[in-house]
Amino acid sequence: MSQPVYVKCNLCHRDETRPLIKVDGFSWVSCQHCGLIYLDPRPKPAKELNPAIVEPGADYYIRKGYSRDKQNYYKKYLKKFEGYRKTNRLLEIGCASGGFLYAARDCGWQVKGIEYFEPTARYGRDHHNLDIITGSLLEIELPKEHFDLVIMNMVIEHLEDPVGTLFKINRLLRPKGVVYIHTPNYDSLTLKLFPAYPKFFPKGHFYFFTVRTLKKALKKTGFQIVWKKTRGFEFPKEKGGVPFLKRQSLRLLTDLVSPVVNILGKGDRVRVLAEKGIVS
Numbered sequence: 001m002s003q004p005v006y007v008k009c010n011l012c013h014r015d016e017t018r019p020l021i022k023v024d025g026f027s028w029v030s031c032q033h034c035g036l037i038y039l040d041p042r043p044k045p046a047k048e049l050n051p052a053i054v055e056p057g058a059d060y061y062i063r064k065g066y067s068r069d070k071q072n073y074y075k076k077y078l079k080k081f082e083g084y085r086k087t088n089r090l091l092e093i094g095c096a097s098g099g100f101l102y103a104a105r106d107c108g109w110q111v112k113g114i115e116y117f118e119p120t121a122r123y124g125r126d127h128h129n130l131d132i133i134t135g136s137l138l139e140i141e142l143p144k145e146h147f148d149l150v151i152m153n154m155v156i157e158h159l160e161d162p163v164g165t166l167f168k169i170n171r172l173l174r175p176k177g178v179v180y181i182h183t184p185n186y187d188s189l190t191l192k193l194f195p196a197y198p199k200f201f202p203k204g205h206f207y208f209f210t211v212r213t214l215k216k217a218l219k220k221t222g223f224q225i226v227w228k229k230t231r232g233f234e235f236p237k238e239k240g241g242v243p244f245l246k247r248q249s250l251r252l253l254t255d256l257v258s259p260v261v262n263i264l265g266k267g268d269r270v271r272v273l274a275e276k277g278i279v280s
């Protein structure tokens, strides 16, 4: 693996941070000026830490998006974007093997995907005839003001330059087109109670957003938020057998806490839909 490199804040370009937490030998810091949370130093290149590449179960990542459950879920979710369909063109960044694109095409969208892991991209192209380009958005030429909708589902936290990517997305969207972002939320109740919960710090994540920092990044890159919400709360999974009564009690407690967490905006994951405006 290459040597780790120190990086400046991707959002405000300053270089003054405070240490936040160390997990698996990696240091997470928070920018003292804008609050962006990131890995510093970080390994380079990004591809070396992507779980789809380094873990033996890559096949799982390739096929999971095509299950009947996932397809039904995607189609239901796609209904949220119907009001934005004008050019009928949808771009997904980090589309993996294309399960979401497959569902979108079934719903009548003209779809394109970008995926930097070639075996997953190839699966979507070869098995489902999907238009998936291998690479990173910042290196790929695409027509301007072309898409109604750009999707980043659990992707922005993996990018080396999330703000640069948002600027480019803004240029690719038609006027009033929208970007949808789904990413882990650092400002969640789960992490407040269990700060080093390993599930939240998988290999391959470089950034950790909150509603606040995501709003700042979107404003800077010329977007206005249409809606935002957070979802999810959970107790860390214990290894080995957990007694039945304890398991049931934790489940009950989770069911009670989750709705409150969602209302307070302290859920584990943030979902944001933002509309293209003018870059100031």
Ligand SMILES: [Zn+2]
Pocket (backbone or CB within 6 Å): 009, 010, 011, 012, 013, 014, 031, 032, 033, 034, 035, 036
């Ligand atoms: Zn900053």
